[in-house]
């Protein structure tokens with residue numbers, strides 16, 4: 771069990787394209803998943819937010835995601851598909867820049883195919899909040915941060931300044 775340091779915006783490692791997890795790496799997967807869990811729970815306690823974390827955010831360049839929305843879910847080598855072209859614009863945040871919000875465009879619906887820790891292939895379809903969450907996490911595996919997906923040059927807002935939104 772270990773709470774790991776979350777890499778923050780500016781750390782070049784966050785721009786790494788992560789490598790596929792191999793079938794014989796289950797020991798590594800279990801130990802990284804434990805650390806992802808502990809790190810996410812610690813973040814939740816401090817920030818009262820945080821639904822998922824990607825391995826590169828704790829310095830591991832593997833295609834591995836850990837989600838905890840009601841129940842834990844481990845996604846190994848996830849692949850995303852989009853079912854249609856419907857998109858939504860939203861203010862996104864990230865554990866790697868907890869004080870900053872970024873306006874991004876995401877697909878409303880997606881399907882993710884991944885391996886679970888027993889190496890069984892799983893397919894899950896997501897809509898709305900969960901769809902944008904999985905797209906955010908999946909981007910981390912390709913070294914893409916929400917700041918790189920900002921819809922325009924005015925798409926950045928510090929959390930402390932969100933009170934201006936009510937005046938817009």
Ligand SMILES: [Zn+2]
Nearest residue numbers: 863864865866
């Ligand atoms: Zn993030």
